[in-house]
Amino acid sequence: MRRLARFFVLMAMAVLAGCGKPDFSDAEKKTIASLALSRLPALKPDTTNRFADVPAAAALGSTLFFDASMSRDGTVSCSTCHKIDRQFQDGLPQAVGVGRTNRRTMPLAGIARDPWFFWDGRRDSLWAQALTPLENLLEQAGNRAAYAHYIKARFGDRYERIFGPLPDLSEIPANASPLGSDAEKAAWNAMSDQQRDATNRVFANIGKAIAAFERSIEPPQTRFDRFALDLATGAEPKGDAAFSREEILGLKLFIGKANCVTCHNGPRFTDNGFHNTGVPPVKGLPPDRGRVDAVGQVQADPFNCFGAYRDGDVDACGELRFMVKDTPELVRAYKTPSLRGAATRPPYMHAGQFASLDEVVAHYAKAAPSVEGTSEIHPLELSDRERAALVAFLKTLAE
Amino acid sequence: MASIWRYLLAGLGLAALLAGILAVVYLTVPRTAQIAGPDISRTKKTENGLFMASFAPERGVVRQGELEAWLLTLKTIAGTPVEGAAIAVSGGMPQHRHGLPTSPQATDYLGDGRYRIEGVKFTMSGWWQLHFAISATAGSDTVVFNVVL
Numbered sequence: 411m412r413r414l415a416r417f418f419v420l421m422a423m424a425v426l427a428g429c430g431k432p433d434f435s436d437a438e439k440k441t442i443a444s445l446a447l448s449r450l451p452a453l454k455p456d457t458t459n460r461f462a463d464v465p466a467a468a469a470l471g472s473t474l475f476f477d478a479s480m481s482r483d484g485t486v487s488c489s490t491c492h493k494i495d496r497q498f499q500d501g502l503p504q505a506v507g508v509g510r511t512n513r514r515t516m517p518l519a520g521i522a523r524d525p526w527f528f529w530d531g532r533r534d535s536l537w538a539q540a541l542t543p544l545e546n547l548l549e550q551a552g553n554r555a556a557y558a559h560y561i562k563a564r565f566g567d568r569y570e571r572i573f574g575p576l577p578d579l580s581e582i583p584a585n586a587s588p589l590g591s592d593a594e595k596a597a598w599n600a601m602s603d604q605q606r607d608a609t610n611r612v613f614a615n616i617g618k619a620i621a622a623f624e625r626s627i628e629p630p631q632t633r634f635d636r637f638a639l640d641l642a643t644g645a646e647p648k649g650d651a652a653f654s655r656e657e658i659l660g661l662k663l664f665i666g667k668a669n670c671v672t673c674h675n676g677p678r679f680t681d682n683g684f685h686n687t688g689v690p691p692v693k694g695l696p697p698d699r700g701r702v703d704a705v706g707q708v709q710a711d712p713f714n715c716f717g718a719y720r721d722g723d724v725d726a727c728g729e730l731r732f733m734v735k736d737t738p739e740l741v742r743a744y745k746t747p748s749l750r751g752a753a754t755r756p757p758y759m760h761a762g763q764f765a766s767l768d769e770v771v772a773h774y775a776k777a778a779p780s781v782e783g784t785s786e787i788h789p790l791e792l793s794d795r796e797r798a799a800l801v802a803f804l805k806t807l808a809e
Numbered sequence: 810m811a812s813i814w815r816y817l818l819a820g821l822g823l824a825a826l827l828a829g830i831l832a833v834v835y836l837t838v839p840r841t842a843q844i845a846g847p848d849i850s851r852t853k854k855t856e857n858g859l860f861m862a863s864f865a866p867e868r869g870v871v872r873q874g875e876l877e878a879w880l881l882t883l884k885t886i887a888g889t890p891v892e893g894a895a896i897a898v899s900g901g902m903p904q905h906r907h908g909l910p911t912s913p914q915a916t917d918y919l920g921d922g923r924y925r926i927e928g929v930k931f932t933m934s935g936w937w938q939l940h941f942a943i944s945a946t947a948g949s950d951t952v953v954f955n956v957v958l
Binding site for chain 1: 873874876905906907908909910911912913914927928930932933934935
């Protein structure tokens, strides 16, 4: 009799243990599979940069990325803000280069897959993006004529082996740029069209080398990916691939009731779009209207896809050609960031408005109206347990 | 002593029966209730009945997050291809508060009433609408196509 009782107790325990197993509907399983890193397609060639996959270009790009001489005062490189040991970001609410900027540094994993760059998409290629901080007064604060001279003096041989002969720079002023100080602008305006084009071409190639390097920075596999892989194959998740009940609840909320997956979709957890989600402005920073002001900037950029420095065919310029230019939705719309690794890189949002994921989840649950334009998000009833579960799930994307 | 075990056995038996019934109910009821979706037909009459319009991806498949070309085919009700039409494209996601993430345009006339619509991109799953304003010699009309991803 006692043996029989033991048998029933064991059976009851087995039934109870079964209740804790992740149980997802077919639709949920499909969504979870669509988020897994294994679904990330191979990186497409960038035909606008014919050096994008040239190893020597990537090697020069990495040298330049970490070279503090690539700034006006010799103290700031790309890596000052895009720190190699911190997911290529700096953990600050707003980036600090030569001066203090008004935006959060973006991490770089998978960046080569973006159609638009910066929080507002004011550049349309990775190489055009890389040029912008070089001349921004608050970032590297240099000027393109000085960069051309520096490349010739310091990396002339390496440059020429990749890009071909450098132009004659002997008549080019030491400092000149259409974006610099009044003296630099005057010097730029005094140059011939040919000199300006020659300088722009060296400058564009700097961006193309840095972009070639940045293409190698890809997101690493996480606990979530191991869990998703086991779920897809029907294997029992083992070790850290097994999710706790809280993490499973968080995942279910993320792809269900909380609607996070609407915008944070695909293996990079981003739709690559721009949305107004009512994120408040930061006191003391200059007015920031997001995407609506970036449209004109990317159109005016001489290094955009329609410009003279693009390699390859104009067919690659679909994003710029079919860009949304004038809808009210662009007001205070910012890029959907990837959530991979987000849990270990506070603060959050385009100007570091929120210090923790708890604050981010609270913001999306409350869905306060935007100070300008209309927020796309709706208020959401989330219990304390559900909020904590969402945060627990997000942490699985950073472990 | 024996009677306690009998009660326990009966209790477990009832619990097993209950679990069985719950399992049957759980396994037979559809997981998600089917919500009546929008009309997703790819061929339809335009709003005022002026044209027959068809809308289909040029490569046959729809890939989320990619810029794609679609074909809009316009014929009169009698079946004659509509040539020289001016086409304006708009749209969005009716259940969200946003329009299209791109500005698709009619970029080419391919003959036989077929117009290439380039720059179509669906950035998320759900219910999308594409609205076409068509102006041709036969007159002006509009048509809305629903795409559910």
